[in-house]
Amino acid sequence: MRILVINPNTTLTMTATIGECARAVAGPGVTVDAVSPSTGPVSIESHYDDAMSVPGVLAEIEKGEREGVDAYVIACFGDPGLLAAREVAAGPVVGIAEAAMRTAAYLGRGFSVITTLERTVGHTWDLAESYGLGRHCRGVHATGIPVVELETDPEAYAAILAASRAALDADGSDVIVLGCAGMADLCARLQSELGVPVIDGVAAATVQSETLVRLGLRTSPRGEFAPPPAKAFTGH
Ligand code: 2AL
DSSP: OOEEEEEESHHHHHHHHHHHHHHHHOTOOOOEEEEESSOOOOSSSHHHHHHHHHHHHHHHHHHHHHHTTTTTEETTOOOHHHHHHHHHHOEEEEEEHHHHHHHHHOOOSEEEEEESSGGGGGHHHHHHHHTTOTTTTTEEEEOOOGGGTTTOOHHHHHHHHHHHHHHHHHTTTEEEEOOGGGGGGGGGHHHHHHHHHHEEHHHHHHHHHHHHTTOOOOOSGGGGSSSOOOOOOOOO
16 A cells, blocks of 8 residues: 655655654555655745645645555645545545544544644634534644744744643643644654643544555545546646
8 A cells, every 4th residue: 555645845854754754653564655746835834825835735646646646645734735635536635634633532522733823723723613623622722833943943842842731721621633744753752741642643644544545445436526527727
């Protein structure tokens, strides 16, 4: 089985870390490749960034289809292009926000999301609502750390730990969801220090996509997620 993990931003060091975190949880016989689009924003922390990343994400899906990829993970917490990707891919496509929030709902009554910039909070709430998980989402908390600084800021881990502790208390929640793929490598350490489940969407989405393939399941070809109607594109 081959899973393609697409980091929608173009920071390749982050893509490498995301790939390592995905491979660490993949089962035997599963090949995990991590890629970024060839062009696009180096980080995704606005609606504009999110929209600008989508053509690159879809190009990677189309390439994956030509190569026979079995399932895809969209490894950005805004789940950019997720629904369009489901129209294009034959196999399942799992976004890290959806996978993380669904996984959190198995493990407690309410979760708190710890994210990067304040401006990503509204979109995160929208996603929780659109996945039917608004009832489980107790709070979304920004650390103020820009995505690219997650890799370089020596204070980032401590800030995420402190925000998680404060969120558990303020929200009365029992599970933490990490709101950025760039936090994937911090998950195990946070979980052992916090003593509650901490969900990294990269790991959750990788295992979930593998599970769907093992179950012989794919996106329904009937209705909304059927391949998009073939049509001419002008201006290329
Ligand atoms: C993200 C993410 O997961 N990757 C990225 O570039 N931005 N999410 C976020 N909330 O900032």
